[in-house]
Amino acid sequence: MASMVKRHNKNGKRILDAGKSTTKPAKKPRISVDSSEEDELIEAPSNFAPKFEDEVEEDELDQLDEEESDQLDDNDENEKIEQENDDDMERDGKHKEQRKLLRDRKQSRKSGTQVQQIKNLWEKLRIKSAPMPKAERQKLADQVWELAKDCISDLVLKHDASRVVQTLVKYSAKDRREQIVNALKGKFYLLATSAYGKYLLVKLLHYGTKNSRQAIIDELHGNLRKLMRHREGAYVVEDLYVLYATNEQKQQMIREFWGAEYAAFKNSHKGLTIEEVCESSVEKRTIIARNLVGTITASVEKGSTGFQILHAAMRELVHIANEKEISEMIELLHEQFAELVHTPEGSEVACNLISRANAKERKIIIRALRDHAEALIKNEHGNEVFITLLLCVDDTVLVYKSFGPSVKEHLKEFIVHKYGRRPFLYILVGLDGKYFNPHVIKNFDRYVEMSKATSKKDSLQRRLELLEKFAPLFLQTVLHHHSEILSENLGSQFIAELLVNDELYDQLKEKDRTVFEEVVDRIAVTFKGDITEADHPIHKSFSTRLLKSLIQGGKWNNKEKKFEALHKVPILGVSFAEKFYENIIDSSNLLDWIENPDSSFTIVALFESLQGRKESKQFFNDFKSIKNKIDSDESNKGANLLLRLVKENKV
Structure with a gap:
């Protein structure tokens, strides 16, 4: 008998393995004989036929026994499924009890009933799929406020309840928002350090008035250095500084990083720069520098290197830092140096560090920036950092080897990019006023002057060395993509500076001059x-x-x-x-x-x-x-x- 392996489907029915026989075994074939053999067959032993019949009968019994066994297995499986269903029902019952217990506990908490009512109204208020009439939305907001105004302190630090107040702030009128800010006075620091409350605080800054923002800044004043070291609080301080603070408020925030004295007496040094404050006393400079270094170091270790407010604090430090402090900053930031270059403050910090670094430290900085060459060169502030490298680094071979491959790959894009073309225009024509405004040129001149303490080569010599190395790349790129580049105003301007250039032609080798002539011919044929x-x-x-x-x-x-x-x-x-x-x-x-x-x-x-x-x-x-x-x-x-x-x- 063919063996059968039993399996069961999800409904408990038995199924058989594919390829296994489910039929009864075939009977043995009858023997066909000639008439000449008939007598011999009759005289055959009498037990031949009964033996054959017994074998068939035993096979059929075996099959019946097996089918009966399968049936018993099916019954066992059905009982098992019924038991599992009973267990599921029992678990569902327990879950219902647990959910009920959780609801009861929430209801028994302080303001539990109001919170539940508020959340029910909020579900309607926050609907965005179908535009809600303004009057209806205002009515819902008023109902939420009436329920929430006496227990708002219990709402703002909880996950779902905090979202209720955020929605209320979003859809309320100006006077209502002022009421919410007044109701939360004294809790802004707690909100800033809360995983859920910080979102409400950012909403209050976004939708709030000038007075409400000033109230939040005044309450957080004195705690900014502590918040910058806090995982949640750092994000609130960053948003406050970048998005919502006025220039005067930004100065107020930055002065707090100078130390406790400037936090406690926030108006005593109003309008003074850090250089002016430090000129009056060496001791003051030492204290301010120590406080700034402490805040910056702790923030960098917390992973806040990319924050603009931290870049502003770094800028304050580099303006008064001595050579030892500059070296310590480079050591602290060398792995995250690329995170500085995307903000105006961070770019200024990076340029100052490059110009004052020694040759070994500049190699570390170049190594940190070379993998980010494309983003660095295209960035509005990052390209100033790259130009400062070109202006100050004596090792032009290292600069070319580090950035040349990326420049070669993306030069076609850089040439027609508003910011990306500037470093290469500097290589071609220097700091021409046609491409660099006077303020930027003044900053670059300052960096070059600072670099003289550690650099040996003249700026013109460095530029001509770079021109000799980059010129073949320029020519090959224009040769292969002249039609695309000529179709852009910026590209056409770049080609003019490339070809109408005595300095460049003088730096070219003989084979490159042949390419130069070919480029000129291609331009003419256009x-x-x-x-x-x-x-x-x-x-x-x-x-x-x-x-x-x-x-x-x-x-x-x-x-x-x-x-x-x-x-x-x-x-x-x-x-x-x-x-x-x-x-x-x-x-x-x-x-x-x-x-x-x-x-x-x-x-x-x-x-x-x-x-x-x-x-x-x-x-x-x-x-x-x-x-x-x-x-x-x-x-x-x-x-x-x-x-x-x-x-x-x-x-």
């Missing part, structure tokens, strides 16, 4: 085509300015109000103008270029650049043949200027 088409690059003013610089072989110095011609780039100026006319413009479309207001000034540049050159006979011959056809439309200033030049030079 302007080939029908200028009447709307997508032709000549219709973009920044492209026209680039083309004009290449034809003239120089650029306009806006500061000194004069044109500065190139002296070391032989393929620009006259050489480029001749090549451009031969390959891009000819007699067939010269008139189109003159009569198009967007391209007419390009022809003016060609005229001025090629005038008096023997090699440029073709241009002037073609020009003479069409000059009488030029339409002197007043709107086309370039064409009118060209006709005036023709008249003055008697062409």
Whole structure:
């Protein structure tokens, strides 16, 4: 008999394993014989047939016994399932009892009944899926307040009840919010250090008035240093400083980090900078520095390095720190240095530390920042930190090796990025006022001056060394992505500074100068085509300015109000103008270029650049043949200027 393995499904029914036989075993086949064998068969032993029948009968009995056994197993399984169901019912009963006991306990607590009623109303008040009429929402808010105003202190520190008060603050009128703030006076520190209460405090700051915010700041004053070391409280102080405090309130908060004296007498040093306070006494400087170091160290160890208020405290310290304290700060922050650069205060701290660090400490800082190169360079404040590295670090090989791979990967993005392009414009042209405002230049000059204590190289020498290393990257990127870069105003401006640059060409090796020439040719070919088409690059003013610089072989110095011609780039100026006319413009479309207001000034540049050159006979011959056809439309200033030049030079 084929064996069967019993299993049961979730309903208790027996199932069989797949592939196992469930049929009765087949009977033994009858023997077919010839008539010649019939007598021999009759004389066969008499026990042959009965034996066969007995075997069949035993097999059938075995099967019946097995089926009966299966049935018993089924009964056992059903009993087991019934027992489990009984156990589940018993457990459900216990859970119901526990839930009832929990409800009874909540009801028996102080204000338990009011809290339950408040929560029932809150469930309706907080609905967002369907807009609720303002009058109805106001009615619900009034009902919640009437129930909550006498027990609000019991609500604000609990998980679900605190959310009730948050919703009430959100949907209440200005006077009601003032009432809530007044009701919670004396508990703001407790709220700030509560896992649930801190959210309510932030809501009060967000929706509160100027007076209510000042009340919260005044009550927390004296405890800010303690809160900065608290896991929950630090977030409240950070939000208060970054989002809600006025400039005067921020100064009040920062002065508290100077020490207990400045917390207790918060108005005694109002309007004074930390440098002015420390000038009066060496002892005061020592005490303030010690207090700041203590707060900063504890906060960094708590994981608050990225907080802007902590960056503000660090900025206060670096303004008065001696060399030992600077080294200690670098040692403390070297692993989290990248967390400083995203805020204005943190960026200033990082720049000060870089400029005053020694060579070994600068290597540590570079190592901490190199894995964050893309975010650092694109960040509004982070790119100032990167430029400070370029300005102050003598080891330009280390700078290039650390940041070069990331720059190579993302340079196409950096070139057209508002902030990302600035470090590379510095490498190309220095701290040009065209790209850096006077305040930023003043700060960079200050960092360079501070770096002289630990740096040996001149700033210009460092920049030229960096230019030599980064220039091939610039050229290769422009060569492969010139069309995309030219389509952007910032990109076109970068290409102009790259190509119209004596310093860069002077730093290039022979193989890189070949790439330079190829880039110039690619730029020229970009302007080939029908200028009447709307997508032709000549219709973009920044492209026209680039083309004009290449034809003239120089650029306009806006500061000194004069044109500065190139002296070391032989393929620009006259050489480029001749090549451009031969390959891009000819007699067939010269008139189109003159009569198009967007391209007419390009022809003016060609005229001025090629005038008096023997090699440029073709241009002037073609020009003479069409000059009488030029339409002197007043709107086309370039064409009118060209006709005036023709008249003055008697062409």
